[in-house]
Amino acid sequence: MFFRNIFKYFFIFLCSAVPFLVEAQTSWVLKKDKDAIRIYTRDAENSSFKSVKVTCTIPGTLSQLTALLLDVSAHERWVYNTKSSYLVKQINDNQQIYYSEIDLPWPLANREVVVLMKIVQDPVSKVMQVDIDNAENQIPVKSGTVRVPASSVTW
Secondary structure, rough: HHHHHHHHHHHHHHOOOOOOOOOOOOOOEEEEEEEEEEEEEOOOOOOOOOOEEEEOOOOOHHHHHHHHHHHHHHHHOOOOOOEEEEEEEEEEOEEEEEEEEEOOOOOOOOOEEEEEEEEOOOOOOOOOEEEEEEHHHHHOOOOOOOOOOOEEEOO
């Protein structure tokens, strides 16, 4: 349940095609602070969508978080409103392309996203970075869904 709340906001915005543009010049504005999860927004350069930043503390190790993220078939159990999720291509131990379909309420059509996820850890500082970028041309669009045309997420 804890992870479901953390990632709820993360994937809502990802699957709504909100670009997460780091280049925006405006300051972050706190929009919600609940259960030690803080959600900030700011205007995004060259976009009508807002950039979103979520801060929280996740218990566990970086290895546990990596395993959780790389287990794409398990996303259906903890990623908010994920109807289905599967591995499209395993590139190496820390890179993969995966598909997710997000269940949206009627009258909206479900959203689908195909992304490339890369997980890198600096060997000296031990800082881990997760980059999730659009890879929409990897598989055809599923009938009855709307393909998210652009997404970019950095942890």
